[in-house]
Amino acid sequence: MENKKPDHLFLFLEIFAQEGGIQSYVKDVLRAYKKLNYQGQVFVLRDKYPVDDDLVGGNLKFEGFADSSLMLGRIRFMVSFLLFLIINRPQRVFCGHIKLGAITRLFCGFLNIPYTVLTYGKEVWDTLPPQQRQVLNDADQILTISRYSCDRIYQSNKIDKDKIDILPCVVDADKFTIAPKPKELIEKYNLQNNQVLLTVARLWSGDIYKGVDVTIRALPTILKTYPDVKYLVVGRGDDQPRLKKLTQDLGIEDQVIFAGFIPTPELVSHYQVCDAYIMPSQEGFGIVYLEAMCCGKPVLSGDGDGSADPLQDGRLGWRVPHRDANAVANACIEILQGNDPRCDGEWLREETVKKFSLQMLDKRLTKLLKN
Structure with a gap:
């Protein structure tokens, strides 16, 4: 060979x-x-x-x-x-x-x-x-x-x-797993007694479509129902100053945590520390949704993009108009209430792995190369 x-x-x-x-x-x-x-x-x-x-x-x-x-x-x-x-x-x-x-x-x-x-x-x-x-x-x-x-x-x-x-994109189910919230991250970000919303995204001015600003605008409404919520944003980029100023203008700077760049091996624990993954974006697919659901976390995406595949047309998560802060707020409140079947972490993980495992990618690539 x-x-x-x-x-x-x-x-x-x-x-x-x-x-x-x-x-x-x-x-x-x-x-x-x-x-x-x-x-x-x-x-x-x-x-x-x-x-x-x-x-x-x-x-x-x-x-x-x-x-x-x-x-x-x-x-x-x-x-x-x-x-x-x-x-x-x-x-x-x-x-x-x-x-x-x-x-x-x-x-x-x-x-x-x-x-x-x-x-x-x-x-x-x-x-x-x-x-x-x-x-x-x-x-x-x-x-x-x-x-x-x-x-x-x-x-x-x-x-x-x-x-x-x-x-399609896939997820490594051996790496992204359900586990208790990591104590070290709770202490690092001061998340004691908080419900946590998470976004993992580039914060570049050319990637505003990721929807971090929309989620920030949704927070005041969410906080009226759940005043203990904090929003953890993982990522870096030149749009961060604008986003920080937006939190100050809305008076919620204490509720939003900009974690900066996190190396890939540490992302799993960040999914595990959250209560929901929120990214009202326009994605070609959105591998982050798979990673979050594989960790047993409910997810929110935009409703006019490739996220229809990982969320299986809304069967596994909430899909809302991606620039609509009110829709994001209402969906987040539903998620935090935890009554919807799409909040069942074990089920989310099972349904995600069925369709988007590494083994499924192996089979699909084998078939494509033989054609």
Whole structure:
């Protein structure tokens, strides 16, 4: 197997340089690939080397092209990509972002190698420029993470729906578990005798759609019924000063805790310390909802996005208009009352794992690679 030429080439913008839903999803896909009887090569434009030990070695090799000179890094990436295709002639190229589509289409078209484009959410929901639409039209296959994203790609860009396959996000049920609220976090954030709402999200000004500001605006109404509620916000970004000022303007700065960046291994305990996960967003899927429900926590999402899949069309959680603070407040009050079946933590975990386990991803990827 050591001398066997790679079967597949994967191209990504970044996997390890930042943490987020897309990066987490990509890592899960690559871990699933490592269990299969294929040889793969991964080129990552903005990374230097993999930092996750379980992704290193075996049937998957990595090469990063991050460079102090962005132009030099791009040139090395493109030259290595073309040489790899010429020398190895892989069965398929997996283009991990539409931004890498033009070069993928050019090189794969020239050498008659089929390619698949991975899509996630907002980057393909609206009508794309002609060049990017051509990338999707010429692709042999398009993978996306939810029914909603599939429909938006089709409706906005008139792509042949038969070539779009869904490869959903999943959750590691061995990692995300139900447990008592961690005492160390209760002490750290001063949460004694508090009910806790949680959001895990980037706080970038370009990601206002995550809905942290909407949840903050909902808090005064929630506090009238549940005055002991605190809102724990995990994440960092340039929008944090605006959000902090909003809490001050509303007079609720003592009820909102900005925890900043939390490393992935510590996220589980943050889910466990909350009473509900609240993110009225517009997601391509929303892996955070899976993680919260796997920890037995009720969830709230937006109602016009890919969260329909993890929440199973509202069967497992509350879906509300994503910019409606009153709707968020009313739903949060229902959740905190705890009378709805969707507040049953053990049931939430069981129903989530049935459909979105790592094992389900293994089976789905195996099937897609055989087609």
